[in-house]
Amino acid sequence: MERMDRHSNFGCDRADVVALAGPAMSGVRVCEVVKTLDTGGAEVLLVERLLAARRRIVNSAVDYTVICLRASTGELIERLRAAGVTVIDLSSCPRALVYARLVATVRRMAPHVLNVHSPAPAIALRPFVRLTRRRPVLVSTVHGVRWPKTMYLDRLTRGLDDRTVAVSPTVARSRAVIGSRRVLTRVHGVDVGEQRRWAARAADVRREFDVPETAFLCVTVANFRPEKNHRMLLQAAAEVIRTRPDAVFLLAGDGPLRDETAREVKRRRLGGQVRVLGPVPGARRLVAAADLLVLSSHHEGLPVVVMEALAAGVPVVSTRVGGLPDLITSGRNGILTDPGSPGALAGAVIQAMDPRTHRELRAGAAQSDPDSLDMATTAEWFEELYEDLVRA
Known part of the structure; x- marks a missing residue:
């Protein structure tokens, strides 16, 4: 298959340029673009949806390619490629040229649908x-409600999208989607079956991480970044x-504040x-x-880890931010507290540790609607959306 010539590489290593020319792909060609392929919420949602599409949808007419601008870990890339999804990693491009390289890559691919x-x-x-001239259908998936500087330009150009997909009702109501022509809401979900299988093996996992049988295990899975507020968690x-x-x-994740958090634990x-x-x-x-x-965030969209917990029947104590209220009802399947208050978060954890309260919260978490949390239905929903938009 033909590869792009050196003049179109914009300073990238040729090893990172995936063959894009050659025989036309059958069906609907979809290009999914994400800034990073790290183990963050938006990235995991995208990867899990594509993996679910590969596993569950028979005779799919959709061919997927994922483009990321950088990837600090190869875990997600390896999972996608193992499932037969093409991944184009532009990590080797100089920062000043990476967006030009992105545009050139998408132009050469000529997808039917572009989801950013x-x-x-x-x-x-x-x-x-x-x-x-032969422009693709343009979709944007919005994963959070934060308002960084880029959001102002995002708002100015969002009217060029054909559709905007919000990952939760809270995101759909936020200013993050202002300027959209049409907003659709789709809670993405997780692999419910896999989570339930892991829940059945909880004792094995606890031994793997040297957790005593008598311990009450509180887990936080969040990258060590300022918005996750690990200082308040400690x-x-x-x-x-x-x-x-x-x-x-147990605190799992990576990020720039990881070592600082470890030092604070020691102090x-x-x-x-x-x-x-x-x-x-x-x-x-x-x-x-x-x-x-347990989550202590200042900001969130709709955390994947919360859906993973509910799918496994694990209750959640978290700050009341982002799309958390769309999933957690205090007193039923978890407890929500005001952000920025370590005392309130500690009080909620202690309350949830009470044996009777914990039984009630676990029962509420276990009763969460599996269809609303299952990524397989989301994969089918997106494929139908893509096919309908292309036909239209």
Whole structure:
């Protein structure tokens, strides 16, 4: 198959350029663009949806290619490629040239549908797409409600989209979708069956991570970034441990504040009961083995880890941010607290650890509607959307 020539590489290594020319692909060609392929919520939702499409949809007429601008870990790329999804990783491109390289790659692919999952790539691609003679259908999937500087340009160009998909009702009501021509809401979900299988093996997973049988296991899966507010989480954990010495906190994830968080654990002398695990491949199994999922974020969209917890029947204690209220009802399947209050978060964890309350919350989590959490139905929904838009 033909590869792009050196003049179109914009400074990228040829090894990172996937063959795009050659025989036409059958069916609907879909290009999914995401800024990073790290283990964050938006990235995991995209990967899990494409994997579900490969597993569950028979005689699919859709061919997928994923383009990412960088990837700090190869875990998600490897999973996609193992499932037969083409991945184009532009990590080797100089930052100053990466968006030009992105536009050139999409132009050469000539997809029928372009779905962009991050504001910055969307800003670069929308004007180009509108000026293309055989332009693809343009879709943007909005994963969060934050308002970074790029959102102003995002708002100015969002009217060029054919459809905007919000991952939760809260996102659909937020200013993150202002300027959209038509907003559709789709809660993405997770692999419910897999989570339930991991829940059945909880004892094995707890032994893997050296969690005592008598411990009450609180798990946090979140990248170590300012918006996740691990500092407040440690303040709350210290207060919980003073009241309930049987509590154990495992913190999984990666990011720029990981080492700082580990130092803070050491400074507070919490090392025996609070552990910073770093990145954990397949962290969903750790979520399924927990007694409680705990999040302390300032900002969220609709966290994948919350859906993983509910699918496994694990209750959630979290700050009331983003799309959390769309999934968590305090007193039924978890407890929500005001953001920024370590005392409130600690109090909610202690309340959820009460045996009677914990039984009630676990029962509520286990009763969560599996269809609303199942990624397989979302994969089918997107395929139908893509095919309908192309036909139209």
